[in-house]
Amino acid sequence: MGGFVLKADGVEPCPLNAKQLHWLVMNHHIDYPAITTAEIWDKSKQDGIAKVITSVQAAYLIVECIGRATQCLAITTLELNTLAIVTCTLMTAFAWLHKPADVRTPFFVSTSKHIRDIIGNRSWRNTPLDSIDDNGPGWSMNVQPFMRMPVIPSQRPIQRIPNDRFPMNPYGAQEYCFCFATLLFTGLHIAGWNFAFPSQLERILWRVISLILFGVTAAFWALETMASWVRLGR
Incomplete structure (x- = not known):
């Protein structure tokens, strides 16, 4: 999951969920992505x-x-x-x-702003936009760390929104x-x-x-x- 990826100065590209994307657009940090329904379904491997x-x-x-x-x-x-x-x-x-299936290449949305100009000094754990929506709760992001199961990716920001994400x-x-x-x-x-x-x-x-x-x-x-x-x- 994570069909949209944000590119901003000061941080590695990171995936966006719907709430984060909406917040970025509404606060004029990025332009509304000009993407058609046909382009979205063209990425689906669904049979x-x-x-x-x-x-x-x-x-x-x-x-x-x-x-x-x-x-x-x-x-x-x-x-x-x-x-x-x-x-x-x-x-x-x-x-x-x-839901498009097995999408491997995301749509990139870019901004000329530095990530600090977008989120300020807010702390984050998975992606810089955790304060908008932390992509949880979920098994891999909440339960596994609690049980000390070292199976989640260590890279931060995360490069993929887990499939077990349960919207708030x-x-x-x-x-x-x-x-x-x-x-x-x-x-x-x-x-x-x-x-x-x-x-x-x-x-x-x-x-x-x-x-x-x-x-x-x-x-x-x-x-x-x-x-x-x-x-x-x-």
């Missing part, structure tokens, strides 16, 4: 036919499992787990419907889609509550893990909602 085939295969599995369930035919735990993953796949395809104010179709997909994923595992298992121990393990999975997911969304209210001053 429409492959997406259609994948979606049809995923939809077929969903319809097949629903049909077997209505006829009271057996569904294995492996099929149920696959069904949960496939459901998330379709949700991801919907969320990324208008993400309320919209993608947010609700994500919430529904995760709860559905965990809920489908609970659907195997009364499945036949080789042993009583395996049945108990399936039920316990399914409840933990659903409970952790529900708790995440409850805490994330409260955190969002705090961030938005509600």
Whole structure:
């Protein structure tokens, strides 16, 4: 991620997200990029036919499992787990419907100003425009450093916005889609509550893990909602 890269004196080129780009334009630090929709999609490596085939295969599995369930035919735990993953796949395809895929060469936006004239003396961790939007929270930028996992790039400013970035104010179709997909994923595992298992121990393990999975997911969304209210001053 990071389709736009800022070039300014006093700092290495760094990626911009939408909020940072908007701030730079509105404060007259850069001109509005004269880029067409066709130019954006021309950078996408997305194969429409492959997406259609994948979606049809995923939809077929969903319809097949629903049909077997209505006829009271057996569904294995492996099929149920696959069904949960496939459901998330379709949700991801919907969320990324208008997202160019595998873009490797960004659009560069330049300014004659020095970076200090843009941000002043503000400190930053990932890019000079962290004070506008810090590209977080996310697994690679927040959780991994907290767990002392040295796997994130050491170069600063960062050269790529991580794929796991979670916008600070993400309320919209993608947010609700994500919430529904995760709860559905965990809920489908609970659907195997009364499945036949080789042993009583395996049945108990399936039920316990399914409840933990659903409970952790529900708790995440409850805490994330409260955190969002705090961030938005509600």
